[in-house]
Amino acid sequence: MVNEFIIEAKNLFKSFGDFVAVDNLNLKIKRGEVFGFLGPNGAGKTTSIKMMVGLLRPTGGEILIDGEDIAHADRLKIGICPQDIVLWESLTCKESLKFMGQMYEVPEDILKTRVKNLLEDLILTDKANTMVSNLSGGMKRRLNLAMALIHSPEIVVLDEPSEGLDPQSRRVLWNFIRSLRDNEGKTVILTTHLMDEADGLSDRIAIIDHGKLLRLDTPENLKKEFGEGDIVEIHLADSKMNQEVIFRLKTIENIDSITEVDGKINIKTLNAVGKLPEIMNKVQEMNNEIADLSLHPNTLEDVFIELTGTSLRE
Ligand SMILES: Nc1ncnc2c1ncn2[C@@H]1O[C@H](COP(=O)(O)OP(=O)(O)OP(=O)(O)O)[C@@H](O)[C@H]1O
Structure with a gap:
C-alpha cells in the first residue's frame, strides 16, 4: 500500500x-x-x-522516509538543492548535467533527454555550452537546481530557492516548482523566509x-484562523508609551488583537476604516500622537507576526 506520508519526523x-x-x-x-x-x-x-534527508544526524528523534527508517531508505529518492551553490566552474551547463547524471548512473539515452528538458525548463538552453564561470548568479542557481533533479528524484528539497534571484528568474522557478508537483507528481520541500513564496507555492x-x-x-487556513480582517499599523510619536496605549486601545469593541511589533502597534480588526476615529481618539486621550499610520488586509506575514511577536524581515 502506498504511504500517504512520504516523510515523517518524530520528536526530531x-x-x-x-x-x-x-x-x-x-x-x-x-x-x-x-x-x-x-x-x-x-x-x-x-x-x-x-x-529529514539524511545529511545531518539528529541528536534525538526519528525520521521515516516512505514509512522506513531513514538509515535504510533509498537516498536516490531525494534530490537536494542546497542554499550554497556547488558547481564546477570549468564545465559547461550541459557537461555539468551530463557529469552529474553519469555519477547517478542515469542510462545514456534517458540522460540525454533529461539534460535537454531541464535546460529548457530552467531557461538555460541558450547557455547549454557556456562555462559555469561565465554564468550570472541567477543562472548558476537555476543550474544548481537542474543538477539536483538529474536523477529524477521523488522528493525535491530546495533550501531558500529564491535567494539571489531577480523577479523574472523567481517567476521561472515558481512555475517550475508548480510543474514538478502538478505534472510529475513530485513532493517538493522548500525553506523560505519570503512570505509571498510560502503563500503562493506551498500546499x-x-x-x-x-x-x-x-x-x-x-x-x-492560517489566514482564516488569524482572521480575515485588516491590520492597522500605527507608529506613535512617543513609542515609549506603546504598552499604555495598547491597554487603552483594547477597550475598543470588536478589536481582534493588538500586538507591539518592532516599536509599532498592530491592530487587527474587521472594518478597520470605521475604527480609525476611535483609535485616534484613544491615542489623543493618552496625550500621544500618531506619527505614521498604514492599513492593509491581513496577510500571512501578519499571521507570522502574531505567532512570533516579530516581523520576518528583521
Ligand atoms: N554546525 C553548526 N554548529 C553550531 N550551530 C549551528 C550549526 N548549524 C546551525 N547552527 C545554528 O542553528 C540555528 C539554526 O540554523 P539553520 O541554518 O537551521 O537556520 P535557518 O532557519 O535555516 O536560517 P537561514 O534562513 O539563515 O538559513 C542557528 O542559530 C545556527 O547558528
Missing part, C-alpha cells in the same frame, strides 16, 4: 553543544505536496531539512522559530 531534536537548533519537531509531509518551511534567519529550517506551511513548530496548516 538537534543541539549544537548547549544550543538547541531544532526542538522536538513532529510533522508529516504528504506525497505530492509542496511543503514550505517558513521562518526567519536562524529559525532552524536548514537544520531540520538536512536531518501546507510549517511556521518555525527558535527550532519549534509554531503552526502547520494550509496558507488559507
Whole structure:
C-alpha cells in the first residue's frame, strides 16, 4: 500500500553543544505536496531539512522516509538543492548535467533527454555550452537546481530557492516548482523566509522559530484562523508609551488583537476604516500622537507576526 506520508519526523531534536537548533519537531509531509518551511534567519529550517534527508544526524528523534527508517531508505529518492551553490566552474551547463547524471548512473539515452528538458525548463538552453564561470548568479542557481533533479528524484528539497534571484528568474522557478508537483507528481520541500513564496507555492506551511513548530496548516487556513480582517499599523510619536496605549486601545469593541511589533502597534480588526476615529481618539486621550499610520488586509506575514511577536524581515 502506498504511504500517504512520504516523510515523517518524530520528536526530531538537534543541539549544537548547549544550543538547541531544532526542538522536538513532529510533522508529516504528504506525497505530492509542496511543503514550505517558513521562518526567519536562524529559525532552524536548514537544520531540520538536512536531518529529514539524511545529511545531518539528529541528536534525538526519528525520521521515516516512505514509512522506513531513514538509515535504510533509498537516498536516490531525494534530490537536494542546497542554499550554497556547488558547481564546477570549468564545465559547461550541459557537461555539468551530463557529469552529474553519469555519477547517478542515469542510462545514456534517458540522460540525454533529461539534460535537454531541464535546460529548457530552467531557461538555460541558450547557455547549454557556456562555462559555469561565465554564468550570472541567477543562472548558476537555476543550474544548481537542474543538477539536483538529474536523477529524477521523488522528493525535491530546495533550501531558500529564491535567494539571489531577480523577479523574472523567481517567476521561472515558481512555475517550475508548480510543474514538478502538478505534472510529475513530485513532493517538493522548500525553506523560505519570503512570505509571498510560502503563500503562493506551498500546499501546507510549517511556521518555525527558535527550532519549534509554531503552526502547520494550509496558507488559507492560517489566514482564516488569524482572521480575515485588516491590520492597522500605527507608529506613535512617543513609542515609549506603546504598552499604555495598547491597554487603552483594547477597550475598543470588536478589536481582534493588538500586538507591539518592532516599536509599532498592530491592530487587527474587521472594518478597520470605521475604527480609525476611535483609535485616534484613544491615542489623543493618552496625550500621544500618531506619527505614521498604514492599513492593509491581513496577510500571512501578519499571521507570522502574531505567532512570533516579530516581523520576518528583521
Ligand atoms: N554546525 C553548526 N554548529 C553550531 N550551530 C549551528 C550549526 N548549524 C546551525 N547552527 C545554528 O542553528 C540555528 C539554526 O540554523 P539553520 O541554518 O537551521 O537556520 P535557518 O532557519 O535555516 O536560517 P537561514 O534562513 O539563515 O538559513 C542557528 O542559530 C545556527 O547558528
